[in-house]
Amino acid sequence: MRCVMQEPCEAVVSAYLTSQACHRASALLIFRQINITIRHHEGLRRDIDRLIKALSRTDSARHVRRICIQGALRLNVEETDSDGQATNWLKACGLEEILVDDDPNRIAARYVVHDEPVIKRSSEEDMAWAPVVSLLQAIPHLEVLVYDCKNQFPPSLLSTLHEQHPQCKLYHLTFRFRTLLWDVLxxxxxxxxTSPSLYRVKVVCTPRDSDGEDDFNLEAMMELAVGLAPNLKEVIIFTIYAALASRYNRERDSWKGLPGFSSELMGSLTSLSFIGVPDFTSPTHLQNWARHTDFACLQHLVLGGGYNGQSAGLSGETMEWVAQNYSFPRVTTLRVTLDRDDALAEKPHYSENAVSFFRAFESLEELSISGPIDSHIVDAILCRHGQTLKKLHLRPFEDLTNLSNGRDRRDIPMEFTKDHILQIQAYCLVLEDLAIPVKRNKSSASEAEIYRCFGEIKSLRFLLLNLDCSDWQVCRDSTYNPQFNNEDQKPVEYREFAKLGNLKETFINCAVDEALARSIWKTISQSKTGRPLERLKLWTTGGGEYGDSSKLCTDIMIIWDLSRSWLIERVPRDDQDDIIVRELGQHARQLSDVQARDSLEDEAGQAFRVLWPSKENSKDWRDDWSSFPLEV
Incomplete structure (x- = not known):
């Protein structure tokens, strides 16, 4: 088990050590949140006792407002997680540190609703949580308990919340019913x-599980939201297709309903998130929820999102239907994934439908969009919401499938130019948080000029730049005909359209080391007006993507090593401009290096060596490359 306080910034720690007065002021920030990761019951009491003693010694228990518990409590040390082989794809790729707002699927492909019995009060498992109960009893002013453990929430903790912290909000992020098919719940x-403590719920559900059992957790959540859970305000629905479920080809059983449910009542959720497979971003699904939940009360809305690394999104027709049938007058935070949905038939009105959809919302303060977007959609968003936007995340992408309905795809992800950035600057006067792609162009002066433009967004404090190294024109633009010199004009052996020059440009663009990361930070900071930039994330992506689906090829390991991502943070001190630079996803990259090839004898390796010859006494090609300096 691991217990840590919320990670404080360097300035807070310094103040904490300076004087008794500073100690008291800083303790409120350091001890405000406690994070607990549980792996097995051995040592749990010892570690919790140490934590309680530390809180007592520093007189800090009164400062704790939030406790986050994650992991799995195993009674047998030799037990392993049943879904241990189902690695979180974001974590495996090192992207969990970058895409912190994403909600990845943490469930194994095989999914069973009734995978374990309901936890019993005073059982061995329930009693194993006694140390955590003691911690809750030692905290006088707990406001939020976040529960993200695989185990079912234990009765002893629920009783403690009801008795000791009746006003505490329970965020249950692994909630689900196991006995909905029983005669009596x-x-x-x-x-x-139905606990009055239950405030936020995340539930993973599926139409039918891997054992052929119907899963009615979705229907149950709709009814809970009506008022059976009196203080439930935030619901996250993560819908999956369970492996092997297709073997059971039959109609679903009828849903019996929860005891006490009344269809005449209407829920008043403030936050609703639909993530997962495409069926659950359809008009029918939204209609079902509208019967139980007053959409006019919603303040936070998520429609569509990641499923095992893929995205299920709203089609143009669905966006048009939503705009015509519903209003969301109080929604200030919107996260949406879009989908052209044109594999079987052309959808020429997709862009107009998207424009109508975003105009249907009032003044948004936070907006995140993933999927196909274009200049018309961006213009409509900025005109409608620019004056109020404090957070804007744009992640354009297109379907990599080359053929749809017998025609070649020509869609290319939107490229944001200098004019687009200046347009954001002109419209978004209070924008503090921006995520946007920047097309890499071999560290040229034009690329550096785009970085400088971000400095003109006066309120900007947090910036995530997707350093886009793809070149979709190679396969998608019929007029694309680059004139490379000499050998660079030669076609790449394992690519249908790419030339050796394209491959070299990809390597140059993907080569993002610490020196280049610092240079990008410096370029933005030197031109920054208004508030100083506090945090910059650089996410290097798209290497080897040329607008077709043949990405896995012999250059992938070179691209993987070059494409590094970085976090740069300003040290919060007034007397100097120190920064902290850290590589993101470094652990995942180093694990992949173990399996990476050591020789560079093929065509990709030869192209690499033209750009970066072997250094003297070099033992590994990974130590030979460096970024191309930014032209400033």
Whole structure:
């Protein structure tokens, strides 16, 4: 088990060590949140006792407002997680540190609703949580308990919340019913589901699980939101297709309903998120929820999103239908994934439908969009919401499939130019948080000029730049005909359209080391007006993408090593401009290096060596490359 306080910034720690007065002021920030990761029950009491003693010694228990518990409590040390082989794809790729706002699927491909019995009060498993109960009893002013453990929420913790912290909000991020198919719902599951402490719920559900059992957790959540859980305000629905479920080809059983549910009542959720497979971003699904939930009360809305690394999004027709049938007058935070949905038939009105959809919302303060977007959509968003936007995340992408309905795809992800950045600057006067792609152009002066433009966004404090190294023109633009010199004009052996020059440009663009990261930070900071930039993330992506689906090829390991991502943070001190630079996803990259090839004898390796000859006494090609300096 691991217990840590919320990670404080360097300035807070310094103040904490300076004097008794500073100690008291800083302790409030350092101890405000406690994060607990549980792996097995051995040592749990010892570690919690140490934590309670530390809080007592520093008189800091009164400062704790939030406790986050994650992991899995195993009674047998030799047990392993049943879904241990189902690695979180974001974590495996090192992107969990970058895409912190994403909600990845953490469930194994095989999914069973009733995978374990309901936890019993005073059982061995329940009693194993006694140390955490002691911690909750030692905290006088707990406001939020975040529970993200594989185990079902234990009765002892629920009783402690009700008795010791009746005003504490429970964020249950692994919630689900296990006994919905029983004749009578398990009493404890009903008690947990209707608890006045329950405030936020995330539930993973599927139409049918891997054992052929129907899963009615989705229907149950709709009814809970009506008022059976009196203080439930935030619901996250993560819908999956369970492996092997297709073997059971039959109609679903009828849903019996939860005891006490009344269809005449209407829920008043403030936050609703639909993530997962495409069926659950359809008009029918939204209609079902509208019967139970007053969309006019929503303040936060998520429509579509990641499923095992893929995205299920709203089609143009669905966006048009939503705009015509519903209003969201109080929504200030919107996260949406879009989908052209034109594999079987052309959808010429997609852009107009998207424009109507975003105009249907009032003044948004936070907006995140993934999927096909164009200048018309961006113009409509900035005109409608620019004056109020504090956060804007744009992640354009297109379907890599080359053929749809017998025609060649020509869609290319939107490229943001200098004029687009200046347009954002002109419209978004209070923008603090921006995520946007920047097309890499071999560290040229024109690329550097785009970085400088970000400095003119006066309120900007947090910036995530997707350093886009792709070149979709190679396969998608019929007029594309670059004139490379000499050998660079030669076609790449394992690519249908790319030339050796394209491959070299890809390597140059993907080569993002610490020196280049610092240079980009410096270029933005030197031109920054208004508030100083506090954090910059650089996410290097797209290497080897040429607008077709043949990405896995012999150059992939070179691209993987070159494409590094970085976090740069300003040290919060007034007397100097120190920064902290850290590579993101470094652990995942180093693990892949173990399996990476050591020789560079093929065509890709030869192209690499033209750009970066072997250094004297070099033992590994990974130590030979460096970024091309930014032209400033």
């Amino acid at each position: 398990d009493p404890y599951e009903r008690e947990l589901a």
